[in-house]
Structure formats: structure tokens, C-alpha cells
Amino acid sequence: MEYTMDVFFRQTWTDERLKFSGPTEILRLNNLMVSKIWTPDTFFRNGKKSIAHNMTTPNKLFRIMQNGTILYTMRLTINADCPMRLVNFPMDGHACPLKFGSYAYPKSEIIYTWKKGPLHSVEVPQESSSLLQYDLIGQTVSSETIKSNTGEYVIMTVYFHLQRKMGYFMIQIYTPCIMTVILSQVSFWINKESVPARTVFGITTVLTMTTLSISARHSLPKVSYATAMDWFIAVCFAFVFSALIEFAAVNYFTNLQTQRAMRKAARAAALAAALSAATVPAEDEIVSHSDSNSNLKKRVNSIASQAEQSPEPSIISNTASQCQPLSVPPPAPPQPPAIGGASKIDQYSRILFPVAFAGFNLVYWVVYLSKDTMEFFEPLAMHFRNDPQPN
Secondary structure (H helix, E strand, O other): OEEEEEEEEEEEEEOHHHOOOOOOOEEEEOHHHHHHOOOOOEEEOOEEEEEEOOOOOOOEEEEEEOOOEEEEEEEEEEEEEOOOOOOOOOOOEEEEEEEEEEOOOOOOOOOOOOOOHHHHOOOOOHHHOEOOOEEEEEEEEEEEEEEEOOEEEEEEEEEEEEEEOOHHHHHHHHHHHHHHHHHHHHHHHOOOOOHHHHHHHHHHHHHHHHHHHHHHHHOOOOOOOOOHHHHHHHHHHHHHHHHHHHHHHHHHHHHHHHHHHHHHHHHHHHHHHHHHHHHHHHHHHHHHHHHHOHHHHHHHHHHHHHHHHOOOHHHHHHHHHOOOOOOOOOOOOOOOOOOOOOOHHHHHHHHHHHHHHHHHHHHHHHHHHHOOOEOOOHHHHHHHHOOOOOO
């Protein structure tokens, strides 16, 4: 990552060859005189591009004191490299370094020190402490010595501690993800037989989470590891996808239950039809046996002949009616059970899904908001203790 800053870079050194005496304590010279004297060859080691402002004239200040002390100030815009590890993004903090030192003069010829000490040598105006995406919470300085083929060189480093602002990501990423997960869980309260409505809920929320994931990645460099926001989006996507899978399971078991009920009703109807068919041959058999009984025929005939002369036809009629077979109506086939109502899977999901998602949010926000995500470098603490005292 890179960052750009506008600085007033001040350097002070003593050149005994420039001592003078007179009524003027400070010589205020034109910046053209800078090229006439010796100046440090300071350069920014991690700078990508630096610009010296020249509008309307070169923005430089050049002063010489009577004891030969020189003050040289210039206005620069520096584009520097800032290594960032985005594991805790967007709750991350970074220490962006600005390293400078002599390009050609080794430690034996030139040594850099902080004039006002490590606490007051770098000053940042209050209006410059708040950026669009970061808050500047402070700055620290250090010095170190590095070795190369041409000698040992003193490197001065300023660390700008930046804390990322979460407002943008809460509005654009986190809140839509949470609302999408809640919307996906509304389908648990819809009738399980409303297949189109629940299908639309599931597919729409999955596509929404996919769009949010792609949008979130556009605000990040292409890193090979997962960030804190990636984990949050992945878990939200898992909840949304699980809600769609839950509906598929409910629909499957509902269809399975319906098929079982239909098969049970079909077997009951077949059994009722078989019982009804078995009753008719029994009646025919009774009639045929009565017809084949010759003695009964004769008795019936004799009774019939006597009936013509008898004054009590009702008794004969009742006796004859008792010989008729009784017809039993077949039992009605049982109706299949009703399949409507809430599924047990939906009833459990209405409780488990919200509780699990609330628990995940509780753990996620407690861990990351209470965690110190500011990056610190080991050389910072070491060289801060060994920082040379100002002259």
C-alpha cells in the first residue's frame, strides 16, 4: 500500500565556515543561495515519488545564524510505501513509516538526530489528523543504523499510526449482510406448501450475498489470506445458504409424508373394496342352499298352499321375511391425514438460526473490537529506547 503526505521538511546543521559577526543575527537569504553552500544529501528510502513545490516560486526557506547554524526548510509532497497486513480489516490499524537518511555520506561523516527529541520533533496539525478512511492517532520516531557495502548509514524513521474508520463498511457491507441473513430466516414462517414464495426468498438472498461479497472485495487489494470482513461475509453466506437447504429438506420430507399418506389411503381403499366384494358371494350361497334343500321346498310349498286358506297372512309373511339374507354396507375408506401446518424442521429453525446468528455476532464484535489491532514493529521499540539525545 502507498500513502501520500504534504510536509514541511526542516533540516538544521552547523557549518563553521559560515560564521559571521555584525548587527544582523540571522541572514535571510534567497533560496538561490542554497546551491552555493554544502547541504545534506537527504533522500527518502521508502519514497515512491517526491515533489518539491515550485509555485509560484520554489517553496524553500534558507537562514544562516551568526554561529554558522543553517536552517533549511522546503515543502514536499511525498508518496511513500506503507506495508499493511489486512488480517483485521476493517478493524485494522497500521504504522506507516517514513524513512530518510543520507544517500552518500556514511555514519562516520554525517549523523542525523532529532532536534526536539523523539516526542516533539514531528508535529501534525489537528486539522490534518482526520482523514477520509483513517484517524491519525499519533506518531513516533526512531533511528537505526544499517550496513551496506559502502559503510554504515544512519536511518531516521517516523511512524504514523493510522486507525481505519468503520463507518463506510458498516453502512455498505455489514448492515446489508445482517439484514440479508434476517430476511432469509423470514422464510421459516411461511407456509411450507408455498413453494414459489420460499424459493424466491432463498435464491434472492443467496444472490444478494454473492453481490455483497464481490463488492466488498473491490475495496481491498488482492491478498491471499482472509480478512475479518471476509470471515463475516462467509458466515453470513453460510446462514443464507443453510436457510435455502433447510427449505429443500422441508419440501422433501413434506412430499415424502404426502406420498406415504396416499399409499396408506390407497391400501385402505383396496381393503374396503375387497371386504365389499367378499360379502356378495356369501348371500348367493345362502340362497342357493335354500333352493337346493328339497324338504324346505316342500315345506314352503305346503305353507304356501295353506296360506291361501289361512286368515293370518301376516305370520307367513314374517316367517318368509326372516329367511331373506341381511345386506351389510361396506365400510367407507379412511381419508388421508392433512399435511398442512408448520414442519418440525421449520419450528426448530425459527429458534436455532436466530440464536446461532446472534451468538456469532456477539463473539465476532467482542473479539475484534476489544482486540488491539494496531501494528507495531519490533525495531520501533528497540530504536526508540536507543534514540540519541538531541544536541
